[in-house]
Amino acid sequence: MIRINEMFKKLYKISLVVLLAIFLLYVFNEIHDLASKSYLSEHYISKGVQETGAINLVTSVLYDYRSFDTLGEATVILTASAILAFLVPLRKVAMHGTKFLIIVHQTMIFIVPYLAVLGSYLILFGHLNPGGGFVGGVVLALIPIVMTITYCIEFSEYKFKPNIKTLLEDLGSICFIILGLFGIVTGSNFLASGQSNLGLGNPGELISGGLILCLNIIIGIKVGAGMAKIFNSLIKGE
Amino acid sequence: MIDIILYILIIFLALTAFFMVFTKDMLSSIIALPIFGSILVVIFVILQAPSAALAEAVITAGLTTGFFVITINKTEMQND
């Protein structure tokens, strides 16, 4: 009796999922040629380079046309790191200890400068190449994470103090809003970089694109500090 | 030529997702997650989205796997 009951329950779940699949099939049959009807993206593609000064259109959408989305995303990361820091007890908790060979310790010497150069490149050239503040920030945050895994959490927190990481994250959020208010001072909207008369420069050079370079650097530092804090909180949690 | 590569990638994507859900061992289920992410990165590059491919490679295939391994480490320690 119990086996029949369990089989019926499993069949019920599978039929529910199959019904969902049939419904999704009807929906996707309607929307599969959506890309040919979007007039907004046509405007972005034809006028985007002149209006914002950035070659990479994804960056110009993220940091110029739709900067409010980026502000909300930064708020989500700040909230997540705050929740994790709230849940962690104050005393230290150790992980399963692992003794590494000397090969791992020697590889650390080569991999840390490589990660620093790669992260800085991805942040600084975010408006010319694929990349940007978020990806570069996470690559920079990999340095304290690799130190935590290879040595121990005390060494990582001795090299990068937790108070400094908290200060960098809060400072990033405040500087983002101050740079947004800079658009109002020059007589335009909040967080406007292309519409305000800043001098966009030649598209394709490193110093061009108005506020986009500054916003990239700020977001990169903020996301890097936030991700390193999240990982250390998860290791210290019990 | 690109169609054949795409079909092979799709078959491996479905296979990896199936393995990730239905295997009994928790650690091999988690180690299948970066393979899933890497196949998704190649599909994104074929679909002409390099920015999203970079973010997927760094975050889903790199950072999230670390989070899962830490969780396994913490929850196995209590059972011993």
Place this chain on the structure above:
Amino acid sequence: MEILYFIVIFLFCLGIYTIISQKNLIKIVIGFTIVESSLILLLILVGYKPGGTAPILDKVYQIVVDPISQALALTSIVIGGSVTAVMLMLVIKIQKRYGTLNIDKIRKLHG
């Protein structure tokens, strides 16, 4: 490229089935990750045009894929990483409180 819509439907339904049928809490978090990946793939697939180039305009191209959906996909990836971290921290807390990861046992213990 129409076959990619079927893989989106397959991954979405597999993730939903994982969430409603598996007993282990870490498996449920993996189900959330699969659903999120399928939605990112859908966002990029909607903006794709056959024969287009990536939206980096160092010179003038004829067909360029949609940049808006790619920006939304990038936003979704970063948010998904931090939300997964919060969920895993809650899993660690539940394991410390109840001593198990099976959700049937947790339900019985509670009342």
